[in-house]
Amino acid sequence: MTSVQSRAGEELTLTRAPRASAQHVDKTYPLWFHLPGGIVYIVLFIVPTLFSFYFAFTRWTLFKSTFIGFENFVLFFNEPGLIGSLKNTLIYGFLTSGAKVALGMVLAVVLSMPIIARGYLRSVTFFPVLVSAVGVGLTFQVLLDPYNGVVNKLITSVTGSDGPGWLTDPNIALLSVAGIDIWKGVGLATLIYIAGIAAIPNEYFEAARVDGASSWQMFRHIILPLSFPATSTVIILSLIGGLRSFDLIWTTTQGGPGFASDVIASVVYKQYQAGFYGLSTAGNVILFVVVAAIIYPLSRWLNSKETVL
Amino acid sequence: MNAIRKRTAWLVGLLGILVTTLLFLTPFAFIFTQAAKDKNEASLLQFSWPTHFQLWDNIVAVFQARDYMLVIAFINSTILTVASVALLVILGSLIAFTLDRRKSKLNPLINTFVLAGLIIPPAVVPTIWVMQSLGIFKTMIGLILIEVAFGLSFTVLTMRAFVATIPKELDEAAIVDGAGPLTLFFRVIFPLLRSVIVTIIVVQSIFIFNDFQNPLYFLPGNANATVQLTLFNFQSQYATSYNLLFANILVITIPMLVLYIFFQRQIVAGMTSGAVKG
Numbered sequence: 001m002t003s004v005q006s007r008a009g010e011e012l013t014l015t016r017a018p019r020a021s022a023q024h025v026d027k028t029y030p031l032w033f034h035l036p037g038g039i040v041y042i043v044l045f046i047v048p049t050l051f052s053f054y055f056a057f058t059r060w061t062l063f064k065s066t067f068i069g070f071e072n073f074v075l076f077f078n079e080p081g082l083i084g085s086l087k088n089t090l091i092y093g094f095l096t097s098g099a100k101v102a103l104g105m106v107l108a109v110v111l112s113m114p115i116i117a118r119g120y121l122r123s124v125t126f127f128p129v130l131v132s133a134v135g136v137g138l139t140f141q142v143l144l145d146p147y148n149g150v151v152n153k154l155i156t157s158v159t160g161s162d163g164p165g166w167l168t169d170p171n172i173a174l175l176s177v178a179g180i181d182i183w184k185g186v187g188l189a190t191l192i193y194i195a196g197i198a199a200i201p202n203e204y205f206e207a208a209r210v211d212g213a214s215s216w217q218m219f220r221h222i223i224l225p226l227s228f229p230a231t232s233t234v235i236i237l238s239l240i241g242g243l244r245s246f247d248l249i250w251t252t253t254q255g256g257p258g259f260a261s262d263v264i265a266s267v268v269y270k271q272y273q274a275g276f277y278g279l280s281t282a283g284n285v286i287l288f289v290v291v292a293a294i295i296y297p298l299s300r301w302l303n304s305k306e307t308v309l
Numbered sequence: 310m311n312a313i314r315k316r317t318a319w320l321v322g323l324l325g326i327l328v329t330t331l332l333f334l335t336p337f338a339f340i341f342t343q344a345a346k347d348k349n350e351a352s353l354l355q356f357s358w359p360t361h362f363q364l365w366d367n368i369v370a371v372f373q374a375r376d377y378m379l380v381i382a383f384i385n386s387t388i389l390t391v392a393s394v395a396l397l398v399i400l401g402s403l404i405a406f407t408l409d410r411r412k413s414k415l416n417p418l419i420n421t422f423v424l425a426g427l428i429i430p431p432a433v434v435p436t437i438w439v440m441q442s443l444g445i446f447k448t449m450i451g452l453i454l455i456e457v458a459f460g461l462s463f464t465v466l467t468m469r470a471f472v473a474t475i476p477k478e479l480d481e482a483a484i485v486d487g488a489g490p491l492t493l494f495f496r497v498i499f500p501l502l503r504s505v506i507v508t509i510i511v512v513q514s515i516f517i518f519n520d521f522q523n524p525l526y527f528l529p530g531n532a533n534a535t536v537q538l539t540l541f542n543f544q545s546q547y548a549t550s551y552n553l554l555f556a557n558i559l560v561i562t563i564p565m566l567v568l569y570i571f572f573q574r575q576i577v578a579g580m581t582s583g584a585v586k587g
Contacts, residue, residue: 028480029411030490034419037400037461044458045426048439052432062438114314116322123573124329127337130565132519134537135558138544139336142343142551148354150339183332191577244430247521268433272526277434284432295428 049288056282065278072282081259082267082283089263089290092178092249093242099182100238101231104189109219111190112197122194126187133184137251140180141167167253170260177252177261181245189234196230197223232302236295243291264290340562343555344368351552367556371543374553378531379539379560386536388449389524390517393456394510400457401464401509402472402502406494408465409472410480426462433526440527452528456517464509467579471505472498508579511572515565536561 056072058065076082111122128136143150144166152163166176204222213221246265249255255262255270262270264287271280335356343351345364372379408419436455437446445451475498483493499506524535539561543554569576 024484025411028484028490028493029407031407031411031413031415033403033407033490033494034415037404037457037465038419040396040400040454041422041426041458041461043443044436044439044454045429045431046422048432048435049425049429051435051438055435055438060434062434062441110321110325113318113321115318115325117326118322121322121325121329123569124333126569127333127566130515130519130569131558131562132521132537132565134519134521134540135340135562136336138540138554139340139558142354143336143339145354150354150356153355187333195577240428251521265430269526272434281432281434284430284434287430288432291428291430 052281052284052288055278056285058278060278060281061275062277068278072279073286075279076282076286081262084259085255085262085264085267085283086286086290088174088261089243089265089287092174092181092245092263093239093294095175095178096181096185096242096245097235097238099178100186100189101234103182103186104193104234105227105231107186107190108193108197109223112194122191125190128184129187131184133247134251136180136184137248140183141252144176168257170257173253173257174261177249180252181242181248184248185238185241189238192234192237193227193230196227196233200226229306232299232306235302236299239298240291240295243294244287340555340558343551344559346552348550348552351555352549354551363552364556367552368560371553371556371560374542375531378534378542379536379557381532382534382536382539385449385533386518389453389456389535390514392453393460393517394513396453396457397460397464397513398506398509401461402468402499402506403494404461405465405468405472406498409469410477423462423465426459427466431459437527447528447530447533449528449533452524455523455527456520459523460513460516464513467509468502468505471502475501504575504578507572508575511568511575512579514568515576518565 055065057067057069059068059071060066107125111118111125115121144152146152146163146165146168149163149166151166155161155163164172167173200222204226205218208218208222244265245263246269249261249263249266250269253261255266264283268280268283268287271277271283339356342357342359343354344367345362346359347361347363350359350361404419408416440446440451440455443451445454479497479501480493483497488497519537520535521537524533524538528535540554540557543550543557
């Protein structure tokens with residue numbers, strides 16, 4: 001563009017061209033286009049996040065805050081009910097994420113095969129993703145009722161003995177909620193994997209078929225490595241979702257029985273309800289640190305592996 | 310060879326239908342049958358066909374409960390979803406467009422913000438504190454802006470990849486024809502974004518309509534209830550009306566299932582963006 005202009009009016013354009021193009025960019029793509037969205041985002045997301053690092057160190061009533069140093073954090077790490085939520089958050093996050101990766105992969109491979117009723121099967125696996133966490137939570141609360149629930153009635157009629165108290169037994173409540181989460185979320189993982197598998201060029205499969213590769217070899221040496229971008233997306237998305245999870249836990253167990261299935265996000269809500277705003281914010285900061293400390297290195301590592309492939 | 314493959318196709322398909330129906334459809338069937346029972350039968354929590362099929366009566370009862378709270382909630386949820394999604398689409402596409410076209414020194418910072426928005430869990434009480442000082446806590450406008458702030462990262466990320474595929478020559482042609490930046494964006498670029506806009510609309514509508522946490526924190530109170538919060542109407546420690554509870558679940562789930570049936574392709578496109586790189 002500039003070279004054409006400089007031929008038309010040599011002296012002028014030689015000196016003015018760079019400024020003119022900067023002006024041109026400024027006029028065509030003004031920076032204020034960032035502003036409307038940017039203001040909402042900064043005011044309601046960045047600012048509260050930054051302030052959380054101050055208020056986490058205070059005793060806070062929303063109107064008045066007193067700086068108390070690390071007291072909130074000391075309390076958090078000494079109170080069994082609170083520190084347990086940290087452990088539960090990690091168990092919940094890694095369990096749901098791992099299961100979604102594995103099951104999503106298996107389902108996607110099956111649903112990528114030329115089988116009958118493929119469209120129907122894909123839709124059905126995805127349906128739970130569309131239901132709200134509240135709806136799913138309340139439905140499973142009823143299905144898993146220890147005495148009258150459908151699941152335990154089935155267990156009793158098959159084995160003759162009583163089924164477990166899925167959501168009422170402190171030892172398995174968290175695992176049960178994780179199971180419900182997997183049920184609800186595996187459709188999304190499957191969908192992402194299906195897209196990843198569909199993006200693999202057909203030549204690979206043809207070449208492998210010519211070489212007489214078995215289905216297992218095709219899975220192991222073509223699908224598994226070449227759908228890696230999908231795998232890393234599923235890992236990151238489900239891990240972020242799992243570590244931050246609140247809705248489903250709150251609508252099934254409310255963190256109970258006792259503190260057995262409390263995660264950090266539910267502790268943040270409980271402390272907020274109780275009026276301990278400083279402590280609640282400290283929980284938020286801990287959750288932030290946990291999520292960032294896991295996701296940041298993990299996504300860098302996954303990205304580096306991706307570029308190697 | 311071919312016959313064998315055909316047989317596996319049938320076998321795996323049938324097995325798949327069996328397993329997925331059992332695992333994924335049974336809970337839906339359970340919701341439906343419970344929603345059609347009378348109160349006593351529903352309280353048995355059994356998975357059986359209702360002896361008195363009264364789905365319609367239950368749905369009417371659910372809408373009438375607590376002075377038509379569900380009707381109000383549907384209005385609230387609709388306002389919330391439509392307004393936040395509209396804002397997300399316009400503000401998000403403006404950012405995505407400028408971010409792609411203009412290589413400014415701000416870009417690294419903006420990219421960091423976008424990723425931060427995907428990862429960082431929002432700090433609840435400080436957000437309430439900021440909203441209170443702005444006078445938008447416990448207001449619908451406040452909640453709309455919250456949904457915009459929390460959904461912006463995903464929107465920008467999805468849209469930017471799409472903007473990059475629109476040739477720059479179009480911009481230049483429009484500028485030569487004397488278009489200003491606003492005309493260029495809204496008359497030339499925005500219409501070309503249609504397919505990604507539909508994707509964002511559908512995906513974000515599902516997120517926001519189904520959202521429980523943000524309305525719980527930032528718009529509490531029965532007068533402002535969104536549909537997700539109405540589910541707790543029929544649950545009490547002593548006398549939960551299970552038929553109405555499940556009728557309520559059914560009523561608030563159907564809009565999203567209908568949306569999926571109509572916009573299946575766009576939902577798939579939106580949810581899987583990022584899975585296929587390069």
